Amino acid sequence: MPDHIQTSGPAPTADESPSTDHRVYGPSSTPSHPLATAPVSPPPFSVDGFVKEFLHELNTNQGVALSRSSINDQYLALASTVKNYLMARWLETGRKTRESQAKTVGYLSAEYLLGRQLGNALLATDLGDIAQRGLELCGLDLATLRAQEVEPGLGNGGLGRLAACFIDSLATMNVPCIGYGIRYEYGIFRQTFVDGRQVEQPDTWLALGSPWEFPHPEASVTVHFGGHTEKYTDAAGTERTRWVPEWNVLGVPYNYMVPGYLNGRVNTLRLWSAQATQAFDLQIFNSGDYADAVRAQTFAENISKVLYPEDSTPQGKELRLQQQYFFVACSLRDFIDNELEEGFDLHRLPERIHFQLNDTHPVIAVPELMRILVDDHGFDWDEAWEVTQQCFAYTCHTLLPEALEIWSTELLGRLLPRHLEIIYQINDEFLARVREAFPGDELRARRMSIIAEYPSRGVRMAYLATVAGTKVNGVAELHSQLLRDKVLPDFSELYPDKFTNVTNGVTPRRFVRMANPKLSELITDAIGSGWVTDLERLRELEPYADDPEFREQFRAAKAWNKSRLTDLLAQRDGIELPDGHLLDVMVKRLHEYKRQSLKLLHIVSLYEQVHSGAIAAADLTPRTVVFGAKAAPGYKMAKDTIHLINKVAAIVNADPVLEGRLKVAFPANYNVTLAEKLIPAADLSEQISLAGMEASGTGNMKFALNGALTIGTDDGANVEIRELVGDKHFFLFGMSEPEVAQLGAQGYHPGSYYESNPRLKAALDLIWSGHFSDGDRYLFDSVVTNLVHNDRFMVLADFDSYLATQAKVEEKYADVDAWTRSAVLNVARSGFFSSDRSMRDYLKRIWHTQPVI
Numbered sequence: 001m002p003d004h005i006q007t008s009g010p011a012p013t014a015d016e017s018p019s020t021d022h023r024v025y026g027p028s029s030t031p032s033h034p035l036a037t038a039p040v041s042p043p044p045f046s047v048d049g050f051v052k053e054f055l056h057e058l059n060t061n062q063g064v065a066l067s068r069s070s071i072n073d074q075y076l077a078l079a080s081t082v083k084n085y086l087m088a089r090w091l092e093t094g095r096k097t098r099e100s101q102a103k104t105v106g107y108l109s110a111e112y113l114l115g116r117q118l119g120n121a122l123l124a125t126d127l128g129d130i131a132q133r134g135l136e137l138c139g140l141d142l143a144t145l146r147a148q149e150v151e152p153g154l155g156n157g158g159l160g161r162l163a164a165c166f167i168d169s170l171a172t173m174n175v176p177c178i179g180y181g182i183r184y185e186y187g188i189f190r191q192t193f194v195d196g197r198q199v200e201q202p203d204t205w206l207a208l209g210s211p212w213e214f215p216h217p218e219a220s221v222t223v224h225f226g227g228h229t230e231k232y233t234d235a236a237g238t239e240r241t242r243w244v245p246e247w248n249v250l251g252v253p254y255n256y257m258v259p260g261y262l263n264g265r266v267n268t269l270r271l272w273s274a275q276a277t278q279a280f281d282l283q284i285f286n287s288g289d290y291a292d293a294v295r296a297q298t299f300a301e302n303i304s305k306v307l308y309p310e311d312s313t314p315q316g317k318e319l320r321l322q323q324q325y326f327f328v329a330c331s332l333r334d335f336i337d338n339e340l341e342e343g344f345d346l347h348r349l350p351e352r353i354h355f356q357l358n359d360t361h362p363v364i365a366v367p368e369l370m371r372i373l374v375d376d377h378g379f380d381w382d383e384a385w386e387v388t389q390q391c392f393a394y395t396c397h398t399l400l401p402e403a404l405e406i407w408s409t410e411l412l413g414r415l416l417p418r419h420l421e422i423i424y425q426i427n428d429e430f431l432a433r434v435r436e437a438f439p440g441d442e443l444r445a446r447r448m449s450i451i452a453e454y455p456s457r458g459v460r461m462a463y464l465a466t467v468a469g470t471k472v473n474g475v476a477e478l479h480s481q482l483l484r485d486k487v488l489p490d491f492s493e494l495y496p497d498k499f500t501n502v503t504n505g506v507t508p509r510r511f512v513r514m515a516n517p518k519l520s521e522l523i524t525d526a527i528g529s530g531w532v533t534d535l536e537r538l539r540e541l542e543p544y545a546d547d548p549e550f551r552e553q554f555r556a557a558k559a560w561n562k563s564r565l566t567d568l569l570a571q572r573d574g575i576e577l578p579d580g581h582l583l584d585v586m587v588k589r590l591h592e593y594k595r596q597s598l599k600l601l602h603i604v605s606l607y608e609q610v611h612s613g614a615i616a617a618a619d620l621t622p623r624t625v626v627f628g629a630k631a632a633p634g635y636k637m638a639k640d641t642i643h644l645i646n647k648v649a650a651i652v653n654a655d656p657v658l659e660g661r662l663k664v665a666f667p668a669n670y671n672v673t674l675a676e677k678l679i680p681a682a683d684l685s686e687q688i689s690l691a692g693m694e695a696s697g698t699g700n701m702k703f704a705l706n707g708a709l710t711i712g713t714d715d716g717a718n719v720e721i722r723e724l725v726g727d728k729h730f731f732l733f734g735m736s737e738p739e740v741a742q743l744g745a746q747g748y749h750p751g752s753y754y755e756s757n758p759r760l761k762a763a764l765d766l767i768w769s770g771h772f773s774d775g776d777r778y779l780f781d782s783v784v785t786n787l788v789h790n791d792r793f794m795v796l797a798d799f800d801s802y803l804a805t806q807a808k809v810e811e812k813y814a815d816v817d818a819w820t821r822s823a824v825l826n827v828a829r830s831g832f833f834s835s836d837r838s839m840r841d842y843l844k845r846i847w848h849t850q851p852v853i
């Protein structure tokens with residue numbers, strides 16, 4: 001911490017400082033104009049009304065005439081028009097929620113992978129047709145304006161996208177919810193390829209304007225860091241602790257609308273941006289060292305500058321802990337100060353809020369609430385703990401040990417000394433309870449301690465969350481079971497009732513209704529439109545699987561999606577997708593446990609078999625494999641794998657022998673926008689993680705709902721997908737989780753698979769020979785060596801089964817009707833995977849709250 005950053009300094013005098021007292025709402029006297037007290041009403045909407053409002057926004061907000069406006073001007077004016085339409089509903093939602101004093105869900109998540117906002121807002125308001133016609137009358141094209149939007153990529157992958165799906169569902173279900181998070185100035189990096197290698201570019205999502213956000217600097221919150229604690233005796237003679245922090249930053253809230261689907265409800269997503277406090281500005285005058293003062297400002301603003309691009313592998317960086325505490329401290333203060341009535345008795349806090357901890361990232365909220373209650377509000381410890389325990393629940397998202405956050409006590413104590421003391425006290429009382437429940441079992445107490453001693457002293461955030469929360473949930477049945485049995489077995493023994501499951505889901509609005517208009521139309525024609533908010537009704541499609549005419553239309557929708565994708569990839573990446581291929585898609589973050597290398601070995605093996613004469617190219621099922629994946633910038637093996645995929649793609653795609661038979665496409669920068677075009681076009685969904693490694697997956701659900709068949713292991717939510725759609729309509733392969741555990745226990749030797757399987761050996765040797773790297777035998781040595789000598793995720797053990805199952809895929813694909821029938825049944829039987837159902841489960845099992853009508 002630079003020493004020129006001080007929290008103290010003279011207060012600004014009253015006449016020069018604007019009001020930042022956000023407790024003061026509304027005018028100071030009763031308004032006499034009748035309009036001032038009438039509810040805000042939405043502007044009337046017809047095509048003419050739309051055109052008027054749109055041109056008004058273009059002229060007054062963008063300050064341009066239609067004839068001189070850029071596409072960006074037009075996009076921003078359109079966004080404002082839709083926003084204005086939603087505004088009255090947003091204000092009304094806030095009023096109703098405050099009035100009802102209903103319990104609110106506080107979703108605490110360091111990531112929200114929102115995707116583009118405009119299309120979703122048009123869908124939620126049913127303004128799509130009006131906007132399209134109105135824009136046409138202005139000589140503009142809605143699709144062009146929609147394409148102008150840069151998606152807010154404030155998340156890495158599944159975890160962040162889950163948060164976005166959940167807040168969409170809660171708004172649609174009329175449940176009061178505030179999503180809390182961080183407004184990163186730079187979201188997930190933009191991926192480019194240079195000679196096949198990933199190169200990261202900063203994501204400048206704010207550069208062309210951000211019409212969807214509402215900053216409220218007057219409602220900023222000061223967040224403290226560093227310093228020390230001291231004991232003092234209060235007026236009543238009680239010994240208390242006070243935190244004397246060393247520096248601070250300001251959290252500025254930015255509000256975003258979260259519109260429910262056609263229900264008039266608009267919830268709020270509140271993202272915090274870090275700014276220097278006024279003390280910094282004053283320092284400029286006082287010290288005379290302008291440059292130093294500005295540097296201090298940069299230091300403060302760094303906190304919300306950039307999203308850490310690591311998915312599943314946190315690096316334990318100080319700035320990341322600062323981010324976590326920053327947004328959580330802002331959010332708790334905001335809820336207590338601004339969402340509750342003045343003078344609200346905090347003993348009743350659990351009646352009004354349930355904070356859901358999306359993974360361990362926000363777990364520092366637990367000691368923060370204890371600090372607020374004990375230090376700021378004079379609660380005694382037990383009272384505060386009683387309240388705190390009822391306010392939180394924790395969702396675990398992983399089974400990988402390296403993904404479980406452990407913060408070093410040195411760092412925590414330096415940054416948040418009071419919080420570390422509180423954690424120690426929570427741990428002392430918790431361990432006393434463990435010793436009482438299991439007398440003499442000191443080993444168990446040590447195992448369960450929130451404080452890890454080896455390899456160095458650190459706070460196990462998952463343990464803290466488990467001890468503090470009302471519930472701990474995994475994200476699919478298998479994951480929740482493994483969580484109980486393998487990750488937190490001591491805790492599930494101590495608190496059997498705390499553990500529960502909520503299987504993940506995805507929002508059908510964005511991922512079916514919006515992303516797949518042709519399929520949506522077909523479904524609605526068959527069973528009506530109720531499925532969009534009641535996805536189990538897709539069951540009513542089952543009989544249509546046997547209707548040849550319906551199947552024909554289903555194929556036509558898939559063909560339309562493929563052709564839309566073909567156009568997009570041609571224009572976006574210069575990639576040419578051949579017609580009539582089986583479209584085989586593997587899109588997700590690049591991680592060894594997800595096993596993109598297994599998919600790659602399949603491709604290399606097909607190539608090798610054709611060139612060695614083992615199979616004729618003419619016998620291959622024409623197939624295009626599409627990859628989409630970002631690698632964490634510091635994850636070498638993942639980046640090498642991307643490089644290798646691109647090198648293999650270059651050779652395969654240039655090979656005349658494989659022309660029209662095998663093609664590999666790897667469009668750069670996989671994100672929500674691309675997912676919305678890719679997934680509806682897919683025939684085959686690759687969900688091939690090693691069993692027991694993927695907590696749930698949500699990509700798998702999006703594919704099934706869009707009529708792709710899955711080739712997958714018995715892992716995560718794949719298990720539930722297969723159970724629901726039926727074995728005959730799912731391509732299962734590979735070891736089960738117990739088989740993986742058994743092989744691991746008896747000693748796994750990948751080399752023996754390499755030596756004994758000629759097809760596998762030939763594929764690996766071909767890479768090793770330098771065939772895909774211009775003769776360079778060393779370029780991909782680390783990838784191949786790792787597979788043959790280490791192979792933590794048992795790619796080689798599942799290779800045979802994977803290839804055999806791919807052969808079954810090809811056999812089935814040859815029977816067009818059988819394939820389409822299975823695809824229709826995948827759609828009809830996947831209604832369970834709506835995030836609306838996930839939300840109902842959270843409401844029932846964890847939050848115990850209800851919709852507000």
Ligand SMILES: *Cc1c(COP(=O)(O)O)cnc(C)c1O
Nearest residue numbers: 157158588671672675697698699
């Ligand atoms: C759904 C989604 C994910 C999660 O995919 P998994 O296959 O479950 O890992 C990641 N990124 C984006 C952009 C998504 O839309």
